[in-house]
Amino acid sequence: MIRINCPVCGLRDETEFTYGGDANVKRPAMDEKDPKVWMDYVFNRSNPRGDHQEYWHHTQGCRQWVILERNTLDHTVGQCRLAKEVK
Amino acid sequence: MSQKKRLAKGGRINRGKAIKVMFDGRSYQGFEGDTLASILLANDVSLVGRSFKYHRPRGVFSAGVEEPNAMVHLREAGRHEPNVRATLAEAYDGLISSPQNAWPSLKADIGALNQVLAPFFSAGFYYKTFMGPGSGTRFWMMCEHFIRKAAGMGRAGDQEDPDHYEKINVHCDILIIGAGAAGLAAALAAGRSGLSVLLVEQDRELGGGLLDRPAGEDSDSWLQETVDQVRAMETVKILTRTTAFGAYDGDVYGLVERVWDHAAEAPEYQVRQRYWQVRTKQAILATGLIERPLVFGGNDKPGVMLSGAVRSYLNRYGVLPGQHVIVSTTNNSAYDTASELAAAGARVILCDVRKAVPVKLSERVAASGVQLMTGHAVLEAKGFGKVTSALITPVDETGRATGLAEQIPCDLIAVSAGFAPVLHLWSQRAGKPDYDSEKGCFVPKADSIPSMTCVGGMIGNGSIKTSVTDGFKAGLAAAEACGAGIEGEAPDISFAGTDWTEMSSQIWSITKENGKASGKAFIDLQHDVTRSDIDLAHREGFVSVEHLKRYTTTGMATDQGKLSNLSALARMAELRSLAIPEVGTTTFRPPYTPISIGSVVGHDYGSHFRATRYSPIHDWHPENGAEMIEAGAWMRPWYYGASGKNLRDAYISEADHVRHHVGMVDVSTLGKIAVQGPDAAEFLNRVYVNGWKTLQPGRIRYGVMLREDGFVLDDGTTARLGEHDYFMTTTTSNAAKVLAFMEHLLQTAWQDLKVHVTSVTDQWAAIAVAGPQSRTLLQAAVTGADLSADSLPNNHLVSAEIDGIPVRIHRMSYSGELAYEVYTPSGYGYALWSQLTDVGKAYNLRPYGTEAMGALRIEKGHVAGPELDGRTTLKDLALGGFASSKKPFVGSVLKNREKLEDPARPSLVGLEFSGENRALSGALLYSQGAQTEGHGEGHVTSTTYSPALGKNIALALLAGGADRLGDTVQVVDFVGDTRCTATVVSTHFFDPEGDRQNA
Structure with a gap:
């Protein structure tokens, strides 16, 4: 079980969170009309071996989405930031 | 004689406290501090179990967690536990245990015939005999029952465990x-x-x-x-x-x-x-x-034990497991065992595969009277049922015999091939x-x-x-x-141990001059995998250790190869002429030793398995004859017993009552989300497919949401309570998903929007009042509001009081009748329901459950969970008209993907059945005359009997459905094996113009 240092709640078990996928994808602007851009946003992921920035949702805590650095190879976790504070 | 192998003194047992244990129907004496294994050894019980595949006699082999042989059933009835290692079972007075995998008895086990058939039970026997072309799985299925009975470990308990x-x-x-x-x-x-x-x-x-x-x-x-x-x-x-x-x-x-x-x-x-x-x-x-065993012929017989285990029984339990002991070792550790056995009175021969051994050790064992044979090892353990003699042979540095073997009588062989x-x-x-x-x-x-x-x-x-x-x-x-550094000197100890690593040999198996074992040499004792099984797997082309493990099943028993993995690897390395690390090792996974399911479950079973959610009105329902049903985590009233003698009678009666009089249903479980902030309208405009900027305070609007990929996520209504204050409802099952999605959008993508979303599901109770009499009833109940059609048209809301209870009345209809949803803070829910029940008596008000609610919505063609299954688009559900073309919204681009526009996609239709015909949800649809094979052209999603129409109806997703009104389709339920036909009709079964709800 990985443990996530929620900026609001402190160090908590992974079981309090819901995984939210790659945090490097940027949602296109609302007026974007190119389906390819939307396809990339919704479906295409790089699936890196090693360091990964990913969304986790503190569903059983403060309800904040956080961006966590996690190594996909050995599960070590790094910095954890509030998504809403990352532009 | 009782405890004839117990020494008169010594050990760490409490000789002041004698206890009795039962094994295989007989009582044995021991002492507090014993294990079941040490008591059995003390009482000279050599036969403890039968092996997994060949039913060979087996005895205690170790003194710890690695025990492969001495597995027993422990305790009885609800406390019965299988596969307990006797070496770990702490003995207590009155302990009851029995052997497993033996029938009719441990001594006369019929399965032992398998030994005679052993050539047929080699590696891959099951695969070769029962799987694949030729014999096929049918043959396996016929034999499986008998094989599982014969091959196996302990029997699981069949009674509830009374313990916590x-x-x-x-x-x-x-x-x-x-x-x-x-x-x-x-x-x-x-x-x-x-x-x-x-x-x-x-x-x-x-x-x-x-x-x-x-x-x-x-x-x-x-x-x-x-x-x-x-x-x-x-x-x-x-x-x-x-x-x-x-x-x-x-x-x-x-x-x-x-x-x-x-x-x-x-x-x-x-x-x-x-x-x-x-x-x-x-x-x-x-x-x-954990000590490694030496692999040689007959190394599984009762009387062969790990050297360290013998030492443990001797020194910790005061048991001398043999009088005539042959110790066969590859390293220094067994010298302790040998000299201590001799000191306790046993006659000991110590065979060491090494030709040269540390002088201090040879002098020490000589002084204790041990006969040391360097360059020698046990080639085979002999004896029927237990060890009675050993073949001892001189060996070379690979463990092969170099001369004639000598047969020496003994009652115990203690082995060591190093440690893991x-x-x-x-x-x-x-x-x-x-x-x-x-x-x-x-x-x-x-x-x-x-x-x-x-x-x-x-x-x-x-x-x-x-x-x-x-x-x-x-x-x-x-x-x-940890940030609390301290200084200190390690304790200086005055005693020393024997270092097993010093000059240790790498021999792990003893063979004849031709490199073959003398007799059956076991690598995995618990799964009955022999050295020749590994050889066979190698001949058949197995190379990877992971494949070797699964093909031969070595290391796959409950001990997970604690004793066998290294030997199997060593043999494979020899066969492939590689070094052991080049062959690799298997992966270690939890648990280290077996753990009980009970410990993992704790108290989380039965009704404590997960949280159950109750509506604030819940108590009223069972008190008034409701049959309850689970809806996700919620308990909801399914139907009321007073309405009919069974589900079908009751829901038909309840739905019919709503159409003619007035009914009331608890809808507190609806997902409710407060959407607040100056940008709330803009936010709703983005997440719903329809427009929200024009909705005035006091008004309600139906909306549909898509996922980012363009499929329908959920539907529901949102009311505008104030300028910056919206009250959203979602379906009961999607509430959490919708909230999480909206939080994601606001926190990651639309950080500039000034909007807060908060779940208020638990803060509000909600009651739907539906039927031609609903207005009359509510008008009689409320104070402070005019509910007339002019003052409160459909999709409007008003605040009022009912018997002093603050309520918000939303005029909206799910049933298609004139209807209202009455919201009140949760704490008032029960009182409000009771008050409406009282007032309703004069208007023939009856409660209805979720089944009748479903019947009413199917008659109106409203979609719900079975239609919003995550695979349907707006077009599939004939909701395309809601989507605004003037603004972008979540999913607005991807919903137009070519494949999603295909007119042949299954789309929502109604089905009407004649007579007693009806379908179950999930039944497949086929054109008239088509072969009923494969996935069909669609499936039935929701079904009901329609009291308004007097027939069975259903909603279904049918390929090209919009163009097939009037067609007849075959409806096939492969699970219940029923077939019938139905007519494709519009989903608006009842009151298509909606006159009734707008009354």
Whole structure:
């Protein structure tokens, strides 16, 4: 079980969170009309071996989405930031 | 004679307290402090079980967790437990145990015939015989029952376990696993720092391998002093009888404490076992070693035991398991066993495969009267049912016989082929270990995980002095890493041990001159895998250890290859002419030793398995005859008994009543989300497909949401309560998903929008009042509001009071009748429902359940969960008209993907059945005259009997459905094997113009 240092709640078990996928994808602007851009946003992921920035949702805590650095190879976790504070 | 193999004195048992245990229907005497295995050995019971495949007689082989043979059924009835290792079962007065995998009895086991058939049961027997072309799975299915009965381990219990189990979560600074010399030294150091330390030991006593040394030596006084010091430290918590079975990411460890397994029953209010989930900053592993057996012919016979186990029975339990002992070793450790056996009165021959041995050891055993035969080993154990003699042969440096074997009578063969470090927990986290070719064992890679330090025997260390020093240093370092560094000198110990690593040989198996075993030589005792099975797998082309393991099943029994893995690898390495590390090793996974399901479950079973959600009105429903039904985590009224004698009668009656009079249903379970802030309208405009900027305060609008990929996510209504204040409802099942999605959008993509979303599901009770009389009834009940059609048209809301209870009345209809949803803060829910019930008497008000609610919505063609299944688009559900073309919204681009626009996609239709015909949800649809094969052209999603139409109807998704109105389709339910036909009709079965709800 990985443990996530929620900026609001402190160090908590992974079981309090819901995984939210790659945090490097940027949602296109609302007026974007190119389906390819939307396809990339919704479906295409790089699936890196090693360091990964990913969304986790503190569903059983403060309800904040956080961006966590996690190594996909050995599960070590790094910095954890509030998504809403990352532009 | 009772306990004829018990020595008159010695051991760490409490001779003052005699106990009796039952095994296989007979009573045996022992002492407090015994295990079931030590009592059986003391009473000269050599036959304890039958082996897995060949039903060969087996006896006690080890003294610890690695035991492959002595597996028993323990206790009876609800406390019955299979596959208990007798070596771990602490004996108590009145213990009841029985052998397993033997029929009709242990002594006359019919399955032993399998030995005669052994050539047929070689590696891959099941695959070759029962799978694949030729025989096929049908033959397997015929034979499976008999094979499973014959091959197998213990029998699982079939009664409910009366005991309690519990879970506990703890945090500590330093977790120390294993309380042998190294672990105790680590605790001694770490404890001085004042940090919180948890010391875990699987045995009932602290000391580890020190307990196997003769009682009363210097090591005992050191142990006693150290244990006293550690116990005196307030910040050190000691858990005995506790196995650390798993090491997980984030420095989380799983432990199981056997709180009351050492008694027949736990005392009242006590738990049998406790599951600990430990989160630590630093961990020190001092998990020790497991001795490796020597592989030779007949090495599974009762009377062959690990040398260290013999020493343990002798010194810890005061049992001399044999009078005429042959010790066969490849390393120094067995010299202790040999000399101590001789001192206890046994006649001992010590065979060492090495031609040259350390002089101090040869002198020591000579002084104890042991006959030392260097360059010799046991080639085969002989005897029927148990060992009666051994063939001893001179061997070369590969373990092959070099001369004539000599047969020597004996009643015990003690073996050692080195040791395997217990690196399971380390490997669970760190992966593949290193191979130490000097010592012939796998060891943890140094410094692989900063928060985990390995010390003692488990890193291949053979010196007890080094273990103590390293353990102490690890304790200091762990404290330092936690920010509480202290100074200290490791204790100086006055005793020494025999270093097994010094000059140890790498021989693991003894063979004849031709390189073959003399008789059946077992590598995996528990799964009956022989050396020749590995050879066969190699001949058949198996190369990977993972494949070898699965094909031969070596290492796959309940002991997970604790004794066998290295031998199997060594044999494969020989066959492939590779070094052992080149062959590889299998992966270690939790649990280290088997743990009970009860400990993992704790109290989370039955109604405690997950939380149950209740509406604030809940209590009224069962009190008034409702049958309840689970809807996700919620309990909802399904139908009311007063409405009919069964579900069908009741819901038809309830739905019909709503159409003619007035009904009331508890809809408090609806998802409710407060959407607040100056940008709330813009936000709704983005998440819903339809427009929201024009919705005025006091008005309600139906909306549909899509996922990012363009499929329908959910539908519901949102009311505008104030300028910046919206009240959204979602379907009961999608509430959590919708909220999480909206939070995601606001926090990650639309950070500039000033909007807050908050779940208020639990804050509001909601009652739907529906039917032609609903207005009259509510008008009679409320004060402060005019509910007339002019003042409160459809999709408007008003605040009012009912008998002093604040309510908000939303005029909206799901049933298609004139209808209202009445909201009140949860605490008023029950009172409001009761009040409406009272007022409603005059208007013939009846409650209705979810089944009638479903019937009413199907008659209106409204979609719900079965249609919103995540695979349907707006077009599929004929909701395309809602989508605004003037603004972008979530999913607005991707919903137009070519494949989603295909007119042949299944789309929503109505089905009408004639007579008694009807369909079940999930039934497949086929064109008239088409072959009813494959996935069909669509499926039935929701079905009901329609009291308004007087016939069975259904909603369905049918390929090209919009163009097929009037067609007849075949409706096939392959599960219940029913077939009928239906007519495709519009989904608006009843009141298509909506006159009734707009009345």
